[in-house]
Amino acid sequence: MRSSQERYIAVVLPFALAVAALTLVAVLSVSIMSMLRAYVAGESHWSKGQKAAIATLQRYLVTADEQDFQQFRNELAVPLSDLSARREMDKDQPDWELVRTGFLGGRNAEEDIGGMVWLYRNFKQVPLMARAIAYWKHSDEHLLRLRDLGERLHATPHAARPAQDVFLLELQEIDRRLSPLALGFASAINEAARQVTHALLGVLVLSAALLAWSCHSYLRRAFLRRERLLLQLQQSQAEAFAEKELVQVTLGSIADAVITTDQEQRVSYCNRNAEQMLGLPSDMLVGRPLDEVCRLQGAEGSVHLHLQSADGRQLPVDRSLAPIHAPDGQAIGQVIVLHDASEARRHAAQLSYQATHDELTDILNRREFERRLCELLAGLQEGRQGEHAVLYLDLDRFKVINDTSGHAAGDELIRQVSQLLQATLRERDIVGRLGGDEFGIVLTQCSHSDALHVAEKVRQAVVDLRFLWGVRSYRIGVSIGVVLLAGRQGNLKEVMKSADAACYMAKEKGRNRIHLYSDDDAELSVRQTEMEAVSRIRAALEHDRFCLYLQTIAPLKPGGQAHAEVLVRMLDEQGGLIPPMAFIPAAERYDLMPLLDRWVIRHAFAALAQQPPGTSWAINLSGASVCDEGLLEYVLAQQRACGVALENVCFEITETAAVGNLAQAAALIQNLQTLGCRFALDDFGAGMSSFAYLKHLPVDYVKIDGSFIRGILHSPTERAMVESINQIAHVMGKQTIAEFVEAEAELACLRAMGVDYAQGYGVGRPQPLSEWQAANKAAKTTQIDALS
Numbered sequence: 001m002r003s004s005q006e007r008y009i010a011v012v013l014p015f016a017l018a019v020a021a022l023t024l025v026a027v028l029s030v031s032i033m034s035m036l037r038a039y040v041a042g043e044s045h046w047s048k049g050q051k052a053a054i055a056t057l058q059r060y061l062v063t064a065d066e067q068d069f070q071q072f073r074n075e076l077a078v079p080l081s082d083l084s085a086r087r088e089m090d091k092d093q094p095d096w097e098l099v100r101t102g103f104l105g106g107r108n109a110e111e112d113i114g115g116m117v118w119l120y121r122n123f124k125q126v127p128l129m130a131r132a133i134a135y136w137k138h139s140d141e142h143l144l145r146l147r148d149l150g151e152r153l154h155a156t157p158h159a160a161r162p163a164q165d166v167f168l169l170e171l172q173e174i175d176r177r178l179s180p181l182a183l184g185f186a187s188a189i190n191e192a193a194r195q196v197t198h199a200l201l202g203v204l205v206l207s208a209a210l211l212a213w214s215c216h217s218y219l220r221r222a223f224l225r226r227e228r229l230l231l232q233l234q235q236s237q238a239e240a241f242a243e244k245e246l247v248q249v250t251l252g253s254i255a256d257a258v259i260t261t262d263q264e265q266r267v268s269y270c271n272r273n274a275e276q277m278l279g280l281p282s283d284m285l286v287g288r289p290l291d292e293v294c295r296l297q298g299a300e301g302s303v304h305l306h307l308q309s310a311d312g313r314q315l316p317v318d319r320s321l322a323p324i325h326a327p328d329g330q331a332i333g334q335v336i337v338l339h340d341a342s343e344a345r346r347h348a349a350q351l352s353y354q355a356t357h358d359e360l361t362d363i364l365n366r367r368e369f370e371r372r373l374c375e376l377l378a379g380l381q382e383g384r385q386g387e388h389a390v391l392y393l394d395l396d397r398f399k400v401i402n403d404t405s406g407h408a409a410g411d412e413l414i415r416q417v418s419q420l421l422q423a424t425l426r427e428r429d430i431v432g433r434l435g436g437d438e439f440g441i442v443l444t445q446c447s448h449s450d451a452l453h454v455a456e457k458v459r460q461a462v463v464d465l466r467f468l469w470g471v472r473s474y475r476i477g478v479s480i481g482v483v484l485l486a487g488r489q490g491n492l493k494e495v496m497k498s499a500d501a502a503c504y505m506a507k508e509k510g511r512n513r514i515h516l517y518s519d520d521d522a523e524l525s526v527r528q529t530e531m532e533a534v535s536r537i538r539a540a541l542e543h544d545r546f547c548l549y550l551q552t553i554a555p556l557k558p559g560g561q562a563h564a565e566v567l568v569r570m571l572d573e574q575g576g577l578i579p580p581m582a583f584i585p586a587a588e589r590y591d592l593m594p595l596l597d598r599w600v601i602r603h604a605f606a607a608l609a610q611q612p613p614g615t616s617w618a619i620n621l622s623g624a625s626v627c628d629e630g631l632l633e634y635v636l637a638q639q640r641a642c643g644v645a646l647e648n649v650c651f652e653i654t655e656t657a658a659v660g661n662l663a664q665a666a667a668l669i670q671n672l673q674t675l676g677c678r679f680a681l682d683d684f685g686a687g688m689s690s691f692a693y694l695k696h697l698p699v700d701y702v703k704i705d706g707s708f709i710r711g712i713l714h715s716p717t718e719r720a721m722v723e724s725i726n727q728i729a730h731v732m733g734k735q736t737i738a739e740f741v742e743a744e745a746e747l748a749c750l751r752a753m754g755v756d757y758a759q760g761y762g763v764g765r766p767q768p769l770s771e772w773q774a775a776n777k778a779a780k781t782t783q784i785d786a787l788s
């Protein structure tokens with residue numbers, strides 16, 4: 001952008017130049033005119049001198065008066081002086097004094113001489129000037145002749161002069177010559193003056209026209225520019241107005257309070273919401289110091305503040321500040337935006353409450369309970385002093401209330417127990433619902449002896465609670481595990497595990513009692529080992545860390561079809577095999593078998609669907625799965641998912657599982673048989689009254705318990721048992737499978753008895769699925785041949 005000085009120069013300079021040019025032209029014109037006028041005046045003196053010289057010489061010719069002759073000389077000196085001045089000027093290096101003396105002698109004014117010299121020197125080549133000078137130069141010869149004639153006449157004595165006529169004639173002849181030259185010079189000079197006058201007049205007119213034209217175009221441009229600026233201004237004004245209007249409407253309609261201040265922190269604007277929040281109208285706010293009208297409380301620098309309005313109300317607000325800057329960057333105020341945070345903070349408080357409290361009981365949830373316990377343990381780790389205790393509570397036979405009076409009754413009881421616990425305990429104790437009918441209590445700063453008393457007080461309070469639901473009245477008990485905390489002691493996981501195990505022990509020992517955890521409690525350690533196994537099984541289920549093994553069941557009669565039993569192995573985190581005995585008992589005790597059975601069904605079905613047609617596998621079902629009402633649907637869903645032929649699936653259930661759940665087992669067997677599945681009764685003979693049940697169980701195969709097979713070669717009783725099982729099964733239309741067959745002799749004996757199939761190391765060891773697949777492909781037929 002040009003500075004104002006530059007703009008001023010840009011405007012003024014053309015005019016200054018035009019005026020200077022005009023002035024120059026005017027000065028030049030006047031000077032040249034005055035120089036020409038000097039030459040005209042000089043010519044007049046020259047002519048007068050020349051004329052007077054001729055006249056006085058003529059008179060001298062008659063009078064011979066010396067005075068006349070002197071006058072002649074004086075008069076002639078005028079043109080001759082001009083001549084000498086001119087001749088001096090024509091030299092390369094003129095003597096200016098001689099020039100000046102010459103022109104002065106020509107009766108020229110002293111002040112004109114400079115201009116005359118300048119004009120002569122600079123314009124002698126210019127045609128008009130050159131013409132005048134030519135006349136002037138032509139006169140030289142005649143002037144000099146006149147001088148000579150005069151001198152000659154003077155030198156000739158009067159008497160000796162020739163006839164007067166000779167001189168007179170010569171004089172007249174000179175006069176005749178000089179007169180036209182003088183006239184020519186004068187007219188040339190006048191012509192020059194005229195032409196110069198015209199030319200300068202033209203230049204002047206042109207310059208004036210030029211000046212007028214540039215004035216006109218400048219003014220026109222300036223006028224147009226002004227018009228344009230005016231127009232822009234009007235637009236800009238309209239835009240500014242619209243923008244201001246938009247800002248005002250926007251600020252007025254936003255839900256936050258907007259306040260602007262000036263440099264002195266005085267309110268310069270506030271919108272409608274600001275008026276409401278601050279409790280004063282705008283005209284009472286504008287101009288007042290911000291601190292006076294907007295009183296905020298809260299930590300310095302915090303955006304979460306409380307605003308105290310003029311009428312004393314406290315409003316939670318979030319504040320944001322933004323400085324306002326002038327175009328030069330200087331801060332000229334700020335914008336303060338206050339957001340009414342009541343709703344947001346209420347919502348946040350509610351969310352935080354929900355995240356930390358149990359929905360049903362309003363006491364702490366498990367996560368918050370554990371977080372607080374964790375804090376306490378961290379304090380102990382850091383060396384903080386104090387004795388505390390953790391109580392793990394599980395209501396006894398709570399299920400009964402749910403089952404007899406419904407879930408709503410159970411919920412109500414859980415609520416009442418929560419209130420009871422809170423009422424029984426001190427403020428500073430931590431009470432939370434850990435899930436279901438389990439509660440956790442941390443007795444903070446409570447001596448160990450007191451802790452056991454408090455636990456007992458809690459137990460008693462629960463026992464004393466008479467829960468009424470409709471016409472029914474219930475009394476419940478609670479089993480409590482207690483872990484005493486002091487000094488550096490374990491992490492949260494360990495403490496909770498110990499409390500849980502202690503609670504379990506309280507249950508095991510007959511319920512409604514307190515069990516104090518101690519590290520060297522043998523029963524507890526068994527329980528903890530089992531619980532660890534349970535968590536390992538759960539993790540393995542979650543991460544699919546199981547694999548399938550297969551053990552061949554070979555036919556002992558020609559034409560019989562080989563099949564195989566599916567066995568499951570667990571993998572540890574490193575992929576190592578965990579034998580069934582290390583996890584099946586724990587899975588059975590902690591109700592994980594249905595999950596495990598489902599895992600096997602899903603994977604075995606998928607693998608079997610990929611086998612050659614006619615391949616048949618037996619899958620074990622635990623007692624718990626026999627009672628699993630959803631099992632049938634699960635089997636169907638898996639069949640649909642992988643398309644396995646159910647005719648190739650045989651389920652094995654143990655005799656004890658079947659007998660323990662006879663009705664469910666019979667129903668399940670029938671339902672699955674209808675779909676094409678077959679059934680085998682596993683470990684047959686192990687039970688006390690196996691035969692009595694066999695007729696109620698419509699199985700296809702009976703698997704003779706391995707304990708009998710081991711004795712068939714040496715014990716007549718065992719052999720008789722196997723024979724009778726085999727016979728009775730055949731009579732009932734079932735096929736038999738001998739388990740744990742190891743020796744060739746056993747095989748021969750079983751074949752002789754007419755047992756249909758054999759399974760055991762003597763037939764084939766359990767193999768991983770892939771190995772079994774490869775081996776079975778090749779050996780499928782030869783194995784049968786070898787056995788026959």
Ligand SMILES: Nc1nc2c(ncn2[C@@H]2O[C@H](COP(=O)(O)OP(=O)(O)OP(=O)(O)O)[C@@H](O)[C@H]2O)c(=O)[nH]1
Nearest residue numbers: 394395396397398399400402407408410411436437
């Ligand atoms: N009404 C209700 N029942 C629940 C809730 N959460 C879990 N349960 C039930 O509470 C019962 C807890 O059973 P358990 O603690 O295993 O058994 P119990 O009947 O108390 O018997 P023991 O603990 O062995 O003495 C289960 O039947 C759950 O379905 C709940 O929020 N409301």
